[in-house]
Amino acid sequence: MSGLRVEEQPDRLVVTLDRPEKRNAIDADLIAALHEVCAELEARPRMLLLTGGTDGIFAGGADIAQLRERGRLDALAAINSAAFARIRALPMPTVAAIDGPALGGGAELAYACDLRICSERAIFGQPEVRLGILAGAGATHRLPALVGETRAKELLFTGRRVDAAEALRIGLVNQVVAAPEELLPAAHALIDEMAKGSALALRLTKLAVDAPTGAHPQLDLVSQAVLFTDEEKQRRMTEFLERRRGR
Structure with a gap:
């Protein structure tokens, strides 16, 4: 895939941004490749590990040369935001592993x-x-959900950069590792922990958390009803009870 390296594992797809000469800038070809990744994960749901590798750059932003030439119809076409929304809506959990700048x-x-x-x-x-534009590929609504409206407005209005320590403090990231070589092992360890759960339970939990507020608790009830009749639930609970009796 143009601009991406993809490694398939049984329960996850590891996708690495691979445009080092452009600081992994997001261009139209890379967006097309991300759509291909999404199509694969929609057809065969697995978890996603998305990274820029450990060479000190995640993604320096959109490709400014391409962005400068886009007009109002390009903006309305939601070129970047549609791909990112598709990633957000993937059936199974997704993890970003970030080393170095993640800008714009x-x-x-x-x-x-x-x-x-x-x-x-x-x-x-x-x-x-x-640069005379707004953060139109998700930051105006995802950033407030992550760090709160007031903090998000400050960051969006000023363009101020946030280092790793602050990102952890304000809830922008879940974990910070000391050394770059620890990053991917830590990301895989997190996915390993999630993989211990039922795949269907993970999928329905994500669906419930991401649903509009008005969908609760009805969606929770329907999802739980589905899980209550799943063979995986019966197996896991039986094994749990047998372990307790064996203590």
Whole structure:
């Protein structure tokens, strides 16, 4: 895939942004490749680990040369935001592993994932207003959900950059690792923990959490009804009770 390296594992897809000469800038070809990844994970649901690798860059933002040439119809076509929304809506949990800068569209790509782990040299920022545009690929609604409206407005209005320590403190990331070489093992460890659960339970839990507020508790009830009749639930609960009796 153009701009991506993809590694298939039984329960996850590891996708690495691979445009080092452009600081992993997000261009039209990379967006097309992300759509291909989404199509694969929609057809065969697995967890996603999305990373820029451990060479000190996640994604430096959208490709400014391409962005400069886009007009109002391009904006209305939701080129980047549609791909990021598709990532957000993937059936199974997604994890972004961030080493170095995640700026502009690169940060929005990370926000589209369910969970984020970063190295100590990670940096997040939304510089769009300084380029005469807004953060139109998800930051205006995902960032407030992550860090609160007031903090999000400050970051979106000023373009101020956030380092790893602050990102952890304000809830932008779930975990910070000290060294870049610890990043991918930590991300895989997090996915390993999730993989201990029932795949269907994970999928329905994500669906419930991401549903509009008005869908609760009805969606919870329907999802639980589905799970209560699942053979996996019976097996797991039987094994749990047998372990307790064996103590």
